[in-house]
Amino acid sequence: xxxxxxxxxxxxxxxxxxxxxxxxxxxxxxxxxxxxxxxxxxxxxxxxxxxxxxxxxxxxxxxxxxxxxxxxxxxxxxxxxxxxxxxxxxxxxxxxxxxxxxxxxxxxxxxxxxxxxxxxxxxxxxxxxxxxxxxx
Numbered sequence: 001x002x003x004x005x006x007x008x009x010x011x012x013x014x015x016x017x018x019x020x021x022x023x024x025x026x027x028x029x030x031x032x033x034x035x036x037x038x039x040x041x042x043x044x045x046x047x048x049x050x051x052x053x054x055x056x057x058x059x060x061x062x063x064x065x066x067x068x069x070x071x072x073x074x075x076x077x078x079x080x081x082x083x084x085x086x087x088x089x090x091x092x093x094x095x096x097x098x099x100x101x102x103x104x105x106x107x108x109x110x111x112x113x114x115x116x117x118x119x120x121x122x123x124x125x126x127x128x129x130x131x132x133x134x135x136x
Contacts, residue, residue, distance in 0.1 A: 003109050005079075007102050009092025014079040018110065022078065026110040029074045033100050033107075036067040064096045071099050078106070 005013045016022060043060040046053055076086055093099050108118050 001109060003079075003106055004115065007098075007105065008075075008089055010085075010088070016078060016110075022110055025074060025078070026107045029071065029103055030107045032067055032070055033103055036063050036096070036100065039063045068096055068099060071103050074103065075106070 001016055001018050003014045003016060005011070039060050040063075043056050046056045050056075072086070072090060075081070075089060079085075081089060093102070105118060109115075113121075
């Protein structure tokens with residue numbers, strides 16, 4: 001299976017063999033991405049005056065750091081990156097949102113979606129989000 005690498009700074013993509021082991025690793029990474037997303041949503045809902053606000057911020061930052069670390073490790077293992085490629089990867093990802101989006105893309109590819117299906121689904125999701133956002 002071919003996975004595009006341009007979103008994280010590689011001109012070439014990566015070929016991986018779809019296996020149960022890869023699928024299982026993808027599921028574990030998906031759970032972590034979803035937990036981080038839920039944590040970020042909870043943080044946005046907490047009022048600054050809440051006495052536990054600082055605790056929520058600390059937990060959110062810790063979750064984000066863990067996602068970054070585990071996400072990079074997941075990609076390194078999956079793509080069998082060498083030291084130079086790992087450094088390039090770490091320098092090409094500007095923030096946790098870009099990493100989370102790329103991890104989501106990789107996981108969806110592993111779970112059998114084509115690039116075209118992912119693009120179409122993302123466009124539909126973007127349209128629905130804009131329509132439901134009262135600020136836009």
